[in-house]
Amino acid sequence: MVRRGAGMGDPVRLLIVDDEERNRDLLCDLLDRPEYEHLMAESGEDALALLERQSDVAIVLLDLNLPGIDGFETLRRLRRMEGCSDIPVLLFTGAGLTSSLVAEGLRAGAVDFFGKPFNPEWVEAKVASFARLYLSRKRLERELRLSAGVFEYARDGLLITDTERRILTVNKAFEKMTGYPRSEVVGQTLRMLQSNAHPPDFYDHMWRLVERDGVWEGEVNHRLRSGTVMPQWLTIRAVTNEQEEVVNFIVSLTEVGSHITDRQQLYFLAHYDSLTGLPNRKLFVEMLEQMLKHAGRRRREDGPNPMLAVMFLDLDHFKNVNDTLGHEVGDELLKEIARRLKGCVRGTDMVGRIGGDEFVALISNINTPEDVAGIATKMQKAVEEPVCYRQHEMRVSVSIGICIFPDDGDAVAELMRRADVAMYQVKASGRNGYQFYTERMQAQAIRHMELEKGLRRALENDEFTIYYQPFIDARSGKPVGMESLLRWDSPEFGRVSPGEFIPVAEDCGLIIEIGAWVLRHACLQTRALREEGFPPLTVAVNLSSRQFHDTSLLDLVDGVLAESGLDPANLELELTEGVIMQESEATASTLQGIYDRGIQLSVDDFGTGYSSMSYLLRFNVDKLKVDQSFVRDLPGGEESRVVVQAMIGLAHNLSLKVIAEGVEEKAQADWLAEHGCDEIQGYYFARPMPLEEFREFLREHYGG
Template sequence: TIIVRARDLVHNALASANLLDDRQIVMSVYASDKPDPASLIFSTRTDDAPVPRDTMSAWIAPEHRSSLVRTIEAAGRPWLVEIIALPRPFAADHLASLATLAGGILLSLLTAAWVQASGMRTRRVQQLVRKRTADLKRTNRRLVDDMIARERTEKALQQSEQRFRQLVAMSSDWYWEQDRNYRFTMITGGFAEKAGVMVERVLGKTRWEYMEGLADTESGRAHIAQVKAHEAFSDLEYQVLDDNGDTRWFLVSGQPVFDEHGNFQGYRGTGSDITARKLTEQRVHHVAQHDVLTGLPNRSLLQDRLSQAVAYATRSANPVWVMLIDLDRFKFVNDSMGHKAGDVLLMTVAARLRSSLRDSDTVARLSGDEFVVILSEHGEQHLTVDIVQRVMDAVAQPVMLGTKEFFVTCSIGVAVYPSESTPADALIEHADIAMYRAKKLGRNNFQFYTPAMNEESLERVRIEGALRNALERDEFVLYYQPQLDMKSGKIVGMEALIRWQHPELGMVPPSRFVSIAEETGLIVPIGAWVMRTACAQNKAWQDAGFEKLRVAVNLSARQFAAAGLIESIEQILQDTGLEPRYLEIELTESLFMSDVTPAVELLHRMKALGVNLSIDDFGTGYSSLSYLSRFPIDVLKIDRSFVADITRDANDEAIVTSIIALAHNLKLAVIAEGVETGEQLDYLRRHGCDEIQGYYFSRPLPAPEFEQLLVEGRGLAPEETAAVEPEPVTA
């Protein structure tokens, strides 16, 4: 058996190679392929512990080591050889390098310190430069802003001065200055050209010296006191006579001037010529207080004049008369001749009223064709009825309207103040009541107000109030007056006449309420009710077997002008079932004379329905052959005013005879209204009148009584209808 001592073998091998002499090399041999302490067979490591070193020594002279590990195969097994070089000081081997490194580091540190110092100084310089630059910029900006602001201020000042000059030029015509004694020292701006007054006339004088009368007025004295109190004033208006003697109006404003010590030095201000404005204001004021058409004072100025007259009457105990003048039949002139003719008539009457009265009297136009006159008694000029009569005579003079001569009369009501029955605030109202009384008495006269007239006026108010509810309360009734044929003597038609059965007033005749209904417009629904009721009653009598009669219904001016008239008539005929030929519509001449062309169209549309058309009260209005030929008329009705005196008045006889002849020549029928005597009947029969209507045969009857008339078959006696050859009409 061969025993190999591995330790000795390795030791001998290393020794022979002189590898054990170097104490800085540790060699270890392991009998395995891993450095396992259990398989360690040889090592040159000693147990001496390393000497501990402080941090600074380790940092200045660092130690370093290296190692080598190899595995070899010998004797059929692996052997691990580990060679480790022990640590040794780095400085000892690299002293020169370390010296160089230390010098470089020191140089770098010095360089860095110098650079840092230089950089800090540079930064301080830069900061200082930036601060100085910012200060300079701010200063420069403030300087620029100041320059811009100054330029703006100078420009604004120039614009303000320019605007002030323009404003002064636009708002005033001249500039003036006064000294401490209020005397003018300077006037510029073309005062002589614009004011019409030479400057020399004003310089050296006070305003109240060159303007005579300023100190005599309350406003002038107030201005002088204001100026002497050294107060500013504005918009002082006063009038002067210019160098041509014309009245001029000036408007001035002024400011007191004081020196630096507060001592008064005078005035300065502006002035303007406002003559054109004042004349315009006067014209506007005149228009506001005067009637445009006649130039007379209107209602506004009338009240002012009346207040002055009443105040004078109260102080002097002299009476004041108020006359209210209303033109008679002015509506007829306006409707027949047109509004232009009506305007001419109003202007003519206004001129006549002014010329017939004193300059101290007031003539005003109240409204429409109504005028008011205020008469005051002065000294020995007593008020008498002769003044009223003089006014009536002046108005009644003929007036030429175009180529026609018209005679227009007036009705006058007079109220007196002071009077127990007439307070001052009721003068016009009482004069109006008296005027209505004059119209009621036949027109063309004058009446002084009495308390009894007020009762009539109050009754008119009561009637108007009750009239508004009469239709709803079914208070109206129709009466029928028969129309008889002169040849057969039979009843051939009837006229429907309205009556008002009031529960308190009793039976109110048409004369008391129809005019009021016309004025208020209530006539339109009332007229429609009359037509519908009359048509329904006529149809009922026809259905009852009576002779088919014609019923006549009056059409008012308001109805004729109302919209939908044709449709209303057509609807009534349709609703009642009455044939159109049994309805006769009565029209007055004034309804269609204001505007003929539309009236012609309307009448033809009405005629197209199949109804009959008649002219009521023919001869009392603007009778014209031209419209008789143009209008589709069937019947002419002679007014009762002509029939009443045909047996006593030759003029009325001639008129009636002419109307009958005219109608027959135009193929029209003639009905005479208001026949009350046998003589009238005989005259009409002898002259060929077709039909008559009047109290001679029957008064208007309520429907039951008229029906009884039909039942009895009453008519004219045979001797009343005897055929007589019509008498010829003499020229």
């Protein structure tokens, strides 16, 4: 049913969805304006069918309580329909606007809410606000279509930038001349076309003239997307407003030559990374050598001079992206990260890619290390922003090592090596940060290499041992399971802390082999305890991110269970929130495989990482492990009490078990048991112990 207003121009079509005629009529009367056209539907199905036919609906007013599919499901289906993803949808209900209802509505795609009975002023104001936005957008679209034709089909390559010189749009001729599609250049600056064929101060001088005269023209050698270098006639004009303030720049490109020489092509292939277009290691080293020579001359002639910084950058967990989503997606991620890193530095600085997920930066003319720290922080924030490609959303972080000339060295190899050492120190400290090189790091780098060699020997020479720390049932006080904890007694280094050797194993890839060793021996020893007459115990084995994303994980688990004869229900795999939150098809498939085998899945260090807990609903999790940082202040700490009680309540509402780790005092254990915690782990009951001691511990509780 349609009711038309008497207005002219673009009608604002309102779709009113309510199964009660009096409500539809009431809303029509409240929203009786000449510019409004009312479309009405009695159910969600009718509304969706109408939207299939009527593509220009401006606003949807949707009742939640509908026959058939309800308002939430109607909204979710609407959002998946072509051309409907941006239509404002206002939900209304007579059931009361509770926080949970509003949250579900927002997740489904609602933009606003109102209740029944209707508040006339409220409804009119909300709809009028969205109607004004709709009409403004329509007017702007008409104006843009008129001017876009001239811009889009000009013979010269044209682009428009903002006052920060970031590209807002380009025309078809620009795309054809440079090879860059509009989607890759919007948001970037003209630096993306720089070929290093001009002196470092060339572009600074060019922009100074634009700022002074309002225009600049000249021949520039630009790097195309293919990597070739092409001479082009460049014209830059400043656009000002009525107050003569610069608001935009218009740039035009005209081809000067129609071909490039083989020599130019060979130069590009030898000096630039073909994937990202960034300088490669060879060009980076050449530029660093030149800058060091120049700095050396200045020091001899003028005394002290500004410093320069060498930065080594390594993307954290990039391998997981390649392993789970494929190299095509990984390449797109690298290209986007390269673009962002370039946007973090000045035109006189350099960002390069030296292989894989490793980047370098050369920052010149700095006065203090704090200048570089600011750039490093900017790079971190830029890299952490999600990268979307097709249906995938990827998040990575970056570890950055920084070395300063002349304080940390005055030779190319020395500066690069020390920046690399600083970067690895960031990796060892937990990743996602930056550090400046110190002499102490050199000793730590040597220690890292020695431990890596020692770990390889440890696997061959059977130097590892599994210790067990029991899980205690909070009600009965009996052990019901245990966590397997790896220990390394090295003939060369003595007892090495897991906090030291596990990160080394992850860095060098040995964590896959070591993890397989732990899983196999933990299952064999747990099965042996069962055969000795002890009750069935659940053994928990930690999986690192690299282990979890290894494509052979499920085959390994199947083989170990078959060899050991352990019931899958007595195996618990522990993952951190960060691993589970790396949502992908591969992650979901592996988690489903764990569930299908009847293996338990627990979330370690719960509450310390991501605030989003939707994964608890999406994946089949069995147990939450409350981190010891929340247990430490119990029972006296009010904030800890509130947080832990909330965690226990959340878990039990989702039919999950809760275990608290790091329990060291009786008062903590009593409080946790009183408030419903299922299992407890910590020094109050027992420290981690080797198998023989653990067997004796079980005898004390179960006899035998």
